[in-house]
Every structure is written in structure tokens, then in C-alpha cells.
Amino acid sequence: MSIVDRPASELRKSLASGELTSVELTQACLDRIVAHDQSIGAFLRVDGERALEQAKSVDKRRAAGEKLGPLAGIPVAVKDVLCDSQAITTCASRMLAEFRPPYDSTVVARLKQADAVLLGRTNMDEFAMGGSTENSAFQPTRNPWDTTRTPGGSSGGSAAAVAARFAPLAIGTDTGGSIRQPAGLCGIVGMKPTYGRVSRYGLVAFASSLDQVGPFATTTEDAALLLEAVAGHDPRDSTSINRPTPAYTESINKPLAGLKLGIVPEHFGAGLDPEVSTAVKSAIEVYKSLGAEVKEVALPHGKYGVAAYYVIAPSEASSNLARYDGVHYGFRADQSSALADLAAERQAFVAAGNAAAADNVDSPLVRMYRSTREAGFGPEVKRRIMLGAYALSAGYYDAYYLKALKVRRLIRRDFDEAFKQVDLIVGPVTAGPAFKLGEMVDDPLAMYLVDLYTVSANLAGIPAISLPCGMTKAGLPIGLQLQGPPLEEDRLLRGARMFEAATDWHTKQPTLAGAK
Amino acid sequence: MSDVPYTTVIGLEVHVQLATQSKLFCRCSTQFGAEPNTQTCPVCIGMPGSLPVMNRRAFELSLKTAVALNCNIPEFTKWDRKQYYYPDLPKGYQISQFDLPMSADGYLEISDPKDKFEPKRIGIIRAHLEEDAGKSVHDEAHGKADSEIDLNRTGTPLLEIVSQPDMRSSAEARAFLDELKLLLTYIAVSDCNMQEGSLRVDANVNLHLEKDGKKIATPIVEIKNMNSFRAVERALEYEAPRQYREWQETGRQLGEAPKQTRGWDDVAGVTRGQRSKEESSDYRYFPDPDLAPVITSAAEVEAVRESLGELPDDLRTRLTEGYNLSPYDADVLVNQGRAVIDYYLAVAGESGDPKLACNWVTQQVLRELKEREQAIDAFGISATKLAGLITAVNDGLLPSTRAPEAFQLMLAQGCDITAALAELKIERVDESALVELVKELLAANPKTVADIQGGKLQAAASLIGQAKKKNPNVDPNRVRELAIELATAGN
Numbered sequence A: 001m002s003i004v005d006r007p008a009s010e011l012r013k014s015l016a017s018g019e020l021t022s023v024e025l026t027q028a029c030l031d032r033i034v035a036h037d038q039s040i041g042a043f044l045r046v047d048g049e050r051a052l053e054q055a056k057s058v059d060k061r062r063a064a065g066e067k068l069g070p071l072a073g074i075p076v077a078v079k080d081v082l083c084d085s086q087a088i089t090t091c092a093s094r095m096l097a098e099f100r101p102p103y104d105s106t107v108v109a110r111l112k113q114a115d116a117v118l119l120g121r122t123n124m125d126e127f128a129m130g131g132s133t134e135n136s137a138f139q140p141t142r143n144p145w146d147t148t149r150t151p152g153g154s155s156g157g158s159a160a161a162v163a164a165r166f167a168p169l170a171i172g173t174d175t176g177g178s179i180r181q182p183a184g185l186c187g188i189v190g191m192k193p194t195y196g197r198v199s200r201y202g203l204v205a206f207a208s209s210l211d212q213v214g215p216f217a218t219t220t221e222d223a224a225l226l227l228e229a230v231a232g233h234d235p236r237d238s239t240s241i242n243r244p245t246p247a248y249t250e251s252i253n254k255p256l257a258g259l260k261l262g263i264v265p266e267h268f269g270a271g272l273d274p275e276v277s278t279a280v281k282s283a284i285e286v287y288k289s290l291g292a293e294v295k296e297v298a299l300p301h302g303k304y305g306v307a308a309y310y311v312i313a314p315s316e317a318s319s320n321l322a323r324y325d326g327v328h329y330g331f332r333a334d335q336s337s338a339l340a341d342l343a344a345e346r347q348a349f350v351a352a353g354n355a356a357a358a359d360n361v362d363s364p365l366v367r368m369y370r371s372t373r374e375a376g377f378g379p380e381v382k383r384r385i386m387l388g389a390y391a392l393s394a395g396y397y398d399a400y401y402l403k404a405l406k407v408r409r410l411i412r413r414d415f416d417e418a419f420k421q422v423d424l425i426v427g428p429v430t431a432g433p434a435f436k437l438g439e440m441v442d443d444p445l446a447m448y449l450v451d452l453y454t455v456s457a458n459l460a461g462i463p464a465i466s467l468p469c470g471m472t473k474a475g476l477p478i479g480l481q482l483q484g485p486p487l488e489e490d491r492l493l494r495g496a497r498m499f500e501a502a503t504d505w506h507t508k509q510p511t512l513a514g515a516k
Numbered sequence B: 001m002s003d004v005p006y007t008t009v010i011g012l013e014v015h016v017q018l019a020t021q022s023k024l025f026c027r028c029s030t031q032f033g034a035e036p037n038t039q040t041c042p043v044c045i046g047m048p049g050s051l052p053v054m055n056r057r058a059f060e061l062s063l064k065t066a067v068a069l070n071c072n073i074p075e076f077t078k079w080d081r082k083q084y085y086y087p088d089l090p091k092g093y094q095i096s097q098f099d100l101p102m103s104a105d106g107y108l109e110i111s112d113p114k115d116k117f118e119p120k121r122i123g124i125i126r127a128h129l130e131e132d133a134g135k136s137v138h139d140e141a142h143g144k145a146d147s148e149i150d151l152n153r154t155g156t157p158l159l160e161i162v163s164q165p166d167m168r169s170s171a172e173a174r175a176f177l178d179e180l181k182l183l184l185t186y187i188a189v190s191d192c193n194m195q196e197g198s199l200r201v202d203a204n205v206n207l208h209l210e211k212d213g214k215k216i217a218t219p220i221v222e223i224k225n226m227n228s229f230r231a232v233e234r235a236l237e238y239e240a241p242r243q244y245r246e247w248q249e250t251g252r253q254l255g256e257a258p259k260q261t262r263g264w265d266d267v268a269g270v271t272r273g274q275r276s277k278e279e280s281s282d283y284r285y286f287p288d289p290d291l292a293p294v295i296t297s298a299a300e301v302e303a304v305r306e307s308l309g310e311l312p313d314d315l316r317t318r319l320t321e322g323y324n325l326s327p328y329d330a331d332v333l334v335n336q337g338r339a340v341i342d343y344y345l346a347v348a349g350e351s352g353d354p355k356l357a358c359n360w361v362t363q364q365v366l367r368e369l370k371e372r373e374q375a376i377d378a379f380g381i382s383a384t385k386l387a388g389l390i391t392a393v394n395d396g397l398l399p400s401t402r403a404p405e406a407f408q409l410m411l412a413q414g415c416d417i418t419a420a421l422a423e424l425k426i427e428r429v430d431e432s433a434l435v436e437l438v439k440e441l442l443a444a445n446p447k448t449v450a451d452i453q454g455g456k457l458q459a460a461a462s463l464i465g466q467a468k469k470k471n472p473n474v475d476p477n478r479v480r481e482l483a484i485e486l487a488t489a490g491n
């Protein structure tokens, strides 16, 4: 077994005992990336030099007997959506292709504080919009289990990086399922914490009221370790929750006694792949064998979740992305051709004797906005901006946006009621295993349905985790989702760990082409 | 068309920059006049990933203002995004308050001591907090028509105070603005410096006409870009007849044309229409998901109310009822601001003569301050010293005719009244000595005596000058009285 195949919790011990140095570990990760990322495309940029510098410095400080952070010397890959003052942050968009933030996001700052080694920046759907990481302006990411398939999205780069063992840990963001869905499709652990548990400061916003940063790892214990390092109150984020972060790693191996699990009958209806259904049901049997009580709960408004999500998220996105207008930073379309076009358009109207129409041609400023946003954003981002602008416009606000907010409240109430009866809700993460690259590119509505089981947790702001629970006959991973009440990450992690301890799905690894 | 009488209907929107050290959603300084773009950070310039955090002080100042404007303060207020594209608006939206502002339904009393209009109450529809935008600087001097943007002002806290359309003349609008500015400076929530943009005014104007027994309203026009209260008055005076002429030409009524925006050209003295494309009709407001709503308890509002102190209107009442000043005098004093009032109250209290204290402060002191372009805090005669001067007059130590001389000396030397009296050799003239003096003068002026005896009492005045020459401390009135008394005594 190679170094990189070992979970972070073990690596920590080896680093602490001196059996392994961070430089060795970091170099092993970098070597594996060099060998295999060509065929996966998990990373947009690998900061090899900086990573080795950090590793060296940690090793030196450890040798000097200094007190080190909880992630000392452990490589972490970061989704290219969190600002890092030492790295270009692109959000996989042409708009920010060369954007170097002047500050660190709180999550990146906390990783640095925890003495993590920042390995590089992972690929994603542009501005985190998508479910397959095919919407990246720079490259698609491929699923390490089958490179003809997607890793899911939008945090597909981070999920693929951990699944391919390029990094033991990675950071992703989850707006409608963007951590849990790719974790499920890549056979690893991914968690969306309670909204407000992790600071959003420096997270380039997609939909502010839904976005949440969370961990990817190969085990629940590692997920707990990474969450512990980045969670906590941040006065720079008004929506950050001012409550202490429990020590998840200390409680993770304590099973939940008398666990009551809820299942939602609708989650097992038409549309669910039979292999996924079977795997999830046998996972529930595992819980029963561990003494858990399983009962049905109702989430009657869950069926409106995707609809509400696709009103609220684009509305916020249309507003959050207004700042990319070419004025202050980032991409600006070439102005000489834009101005020439403008003059030509005006000329054409004048020549046709329509002076009034010529007057209505854009001002140079408006044309600059238009051409910049036209060339800077990809089709999915444009689609969502249009959806959002429409949903918020004066005549439609009540019919769409306000109604979606009402649905959102009802979904939250459903969960509140359900959690009066059960401790956790268990079910599938996705309706099927990883789909083929390009399979849904021309069918945005079908793509939107991949969030079916995950969006409700974002709308309600509750924590949820995805962990491996089976494999299809074709050898693709299947994920299990657990959802918990707000701020009960501890319960969620312990519940997930109970299953993990009783099974070995989390130990399965993809065989990479050309692997030694 | 024959003349139709009309009423001008005016509502004002006043943007007040709050006197905070830092911006509304970040810690950047709000100091005026810094080098462009030196007072910015990722938050106020809307860098990707940055998040706003409310400045508690800005909210407290707006709460204070809203309470002073008699507004209702709801328990719950939230933040909304007002979206439009403009180069000086870095996020593509402005954080403001839309449907649930932090205060509503207040009023401000206005009156005119010169009686141009009856005292009235102007309704306040709402006062809400918002962040300011940046500033575009169009540099056409170098022939390039380049535009530069200064984002120092971006994120500065503004309180937008929106009045009901309760004003009916430019005089009323002016009185509203004066009273509002006075109130804001009394409670120290803004420096109200119009040159530095701390106070900006937009006016909504239309006409109400009565024709053939039917009431008609003309379309509303919003006038922007007025940078002094005088400009507001002038713009309103220009706009009413202009709208009347337009109505005569087009006959258009409210609802038949969209709200028009016009700019005020202060040099040409006219309002000019702005292109309708420059107006935005759909701001796509929605609640800002980055900011938590603000909850204000009734107890907090009560605490603010108690901390407000005496407001201008309370002071006017105190001065007219408690100090027996005329409404005019009270108004003059109150309009000078809190520092002058405090000075006056000290002079009145220490001298025990509020009326005389008022005369001295409103006439001599204010005139000197104006000439010297000085604030009361820097004035050379303290309240205690001025009270000493007034007491000396009342005690007969200082003849009122010589009081201005003493005042000037005190101002020049910073001395008190005792020193001034000594320096000017002013002393009380003994009554018997005065009688002797007048007798002497009467003896030397038989013609005057004859005139007085003949009933020409005003002839006695001619002796005053001579008496003063002999002794500068004589009381002229007493000289005149004695001259008449003694001249007619023998008859």
C-alpha cells in the first residue's frame, strides 16, 4: 500500500511519530497527480513548489518541537472558488481567469492556520453551477472509476482528487448537493455542514443563502478532522453561527445508542436506479442489525424542492454575478472591436433612414458590459442569470421568488417535524451512478434533477453527509445520504461512522490507468 | 387658455450622511477628501467572496434620527439589494431597505416666524439606511473623455428621509430642510455639510389644479442634483410655472405620463429633462442573503428616546414660555445651534435677565461671530463675563450707553467687566453731584431754560452733550429729566 492510499487520520500519526515527513507525503501526492491527473483533470492548477515549501516548513517546525496545527503537513486540495491571496482564483470561469484575490478566505486562512499543505486548486462547474463539472471553462473532470463518466459536480475536481488519492482531503462547496452528489458518484465521504457552521467569507458566491463549504475525505473520521479545522464563528460573515465547534474527532467512534432512523417513502419511488435502491436498502438493513430503529417519516414538500431551488439559487446568482462587468477587475472584452461594432450598428440605422433606432443603440458603456458578460460567462451561468433576473423582475417576483421562499419555509418545517420523531434521515444521494460525460449537456432540465435528493438540505440549512454504501455491477460507487437537524454534525458523523465501521465500502479504490 | 389657479405639491427625499468613523458594512474610514481609492477594502469594493457586516454605530445614529422624527420603529428590519449597473456601483447592487425600512410614519413640525405660512406638520413616510455609491470623475480636459472612478465614498452610510408631499411652496420646502438640518445637527448624527455631500436633496413636484370644478393632478417630476438649499428653492420656483405651461400645452395628467427626472442647472437657473433611458424602472429588489435582519426592542427605542435631549422645538417652547422671549427671538437663538443655545442659557441664568441676555447674544455676539467667522466656542467673552456685563448695567454700574464700549474692550482684552469699568473709568455718578452739574449747565444756558419753560421740553437734550463732556459717566436720561425738573421748578 502506497502512502497516498492511507487516510489522513493515519497519516497524522505517522507524521507525528516521525515515521513519515510531510515532504515525502506531499511529494507522493504530487507524483501521483503527475502520473494520473492527465486522464482525470481534477486540478486546474497544482501549486507543487509552494506545497513542498509548506511541507518543508512544517517538518522543520515539527523537528524543532513546535506546537503544530491539527492538519500539520497533510495535503489538502481546495476547490477553485475559495479566495487564496497566494493563488489565482478562477471559479473555472473565463471571467476570473487571471484573478488574484488580495485576501484569504476564512476557510483558506484556517487551513493555513491548521498547518495544512495546500496542494492546488481543483476544477469545478463554472461559478459552482452544474452537476457534472463539465461546465468548467477550462476542462472537464473525469470520474476516476470510469473516465468516460463525470465525477458529478459542481465540486467534481475535489471529489475526483480524493477518490483518485491525489490528496487525502479536499474542500468543496455545496449549494444544492455539490459536495454530496460527487462524493456519492466518486465513492468517498462528503459533507455539507449546517448553513452558517463554516464561514462563507472569501467563498465566491453562487447562491449566498444556500452555499456552504464542506469536507471531502475517504473516511468519516477524516471528514470530521477537516470540518473541525475549518468550522467556527467568523465575525466577517454575518450569517456565520456563533456557537462553539464540538471536537468531532473525539466523539466520532462513539456509536449512537438507540438510534432512530427515518426513511422517506418518496425517496424510493420511480426514477431510482434499482441497483442504487438495493444498495441503500441493504445499508438500512445494516443499521437495523446495529440496533437502529427505522421508521417512515413524511417530507411532503420535498417534491417542490428542485423547483424552489431553481428559482432561489438563480435569483441570488443573478445578483451575485452582477459585479463581473469588466469595470473593476477580471475579464473585459476587447473594446476596440466592440466600439467598432457599435459605430457600425449606428451607421446602419442612419443609412436606413432610422435615426431614432440609431439613438437606441447601446452607449459604449452598456456595450462594454454586454460584450464582457457575453464572452466571459459560459452557457450554464448565462442561463441561470437569465432565470434569476426573470424571477426577480417586477411582474414575476410574487409568482416565483416569493412562492419559492414559502416552499422553502415549508420544507424546513417538514424537517423540523420529522426530526421530532427520528434522529437522522437516511436515503439515496443520487438516483443513479455516475453518468457519461456529455450525456446531459443538451438537457439542462434533466441535469437539474440530479439534485433531487440533495437540494432540500440546502433549502432547510440542515447538515447532511454522503458516504459509500455499495457498487454497481459495472463497478461504479453508490452513495448513502444521512441528513440531521441543524448543528447536529456530531450526530451525523457518528451515525455515518457506525455504518462505515460495519462495512468496507469506504476502502474500495478505483484502479487508475497506468497505476503501479 | 384662461388662467387656472394651481397649488404646487412638493415632497422631498433627503440623503443624510451619518457621522460614523467607518463605512456601513466594513471598517474603512469615511473621512472626506482622501486620495482617490485609498479608503477601500475587498468588502466595500465588492471583491468576489467578500461579505458585508453591519456597522452598529450607523444603525444607532439612524435610530436616533428616526426617533427624533417621531417615526415608528418596527421590531424587525431587513436589508435588500437594489440592482442596477453603473461603473461606480461595484457590486452591481446597492444594499438598501425596501419593503421593511427601519422606521416609518413620522413627522417634523415647521413654522415661519416671518409668517409666510402657517405652522404645519410635514409627514415623514420613512427613513431608511443604505450604502452610498462611488463617484465617477469624467475627465474630458485631456481630450480623451476618460472616466475615472473613486470608490472612497462607496459604502458610506446614508439615511434616506422621505417626506410626504405635504409642502406647498418653496418657502415651506426651505423651512423643512432648515428644520431638518437643525434637528440632525442638534442630535449630532450628521455634520450636514452640503459641499462635502453629507446632505443631498431630491424633490418630487407636481401641480394640483382645479378646472371646471374638477381636481386635476399633473405628472410627478423628480428634480435631482441640487447642491444647496437655495438651489432647492430656486429649482422649485422655476419648476412650478414650467409644469403649468407644460400642462397648458399637453393637458397631460398624473398617470398619463411616467415620472420624469429632471436635473437642476444652477448656473442657467433651469431644470432640464434627463433621458428616459437613464431612469430605471425595475430594480429587482430582493432580501440580501448576506445580512441578518436587525431586531430592535421597544426598550432600546425608549432608551434612544431618553438619550435624545432637548430638540429644537422643545427649546423654542422653553425659551418663549420659560424665558419670556418672543417667538422670533427664540427662533433666532435655536437656529444658531446647540452651542449658541448653551451659551445663551448660561448668560441668561447667571445674569438673571433672560430678555437682556437675548438682546446681547442675538445682536452683539452673533454680529461679532459673523464678522469674525468664528464659532461660539472660540468667542472672546465667556458666558460668565457677558452675564457680568449685563448685571453691571442692571445694577446701574454701567450706563447702557457705555455698555457697547465696555463690550468691545472685554472682547479685545479678554478682561471681565470690573477691569473694563476701571480701564474706561466708568463709575456711578452721585445724584447730588449730578444735580450740581445740571444746575451749573442751566445757569450757563439761559436760552435753553427759557425754551424748556416755554414748553419746548426737547430743548433739554442739548444739555446732554455738554454734561457728558464734563463727566462721561452721566446717565443721559437722568440729565434730561433733571434739566426739565430744575428748569421748571422755579415757575
Ligand SMILES: [Zn+2]
Residues within 6 Å of the ligand: B023, B026, B027, B028, B039, B040, B041, B042, B043, B044, B045, B155
Ligand atoms: Zn471597505
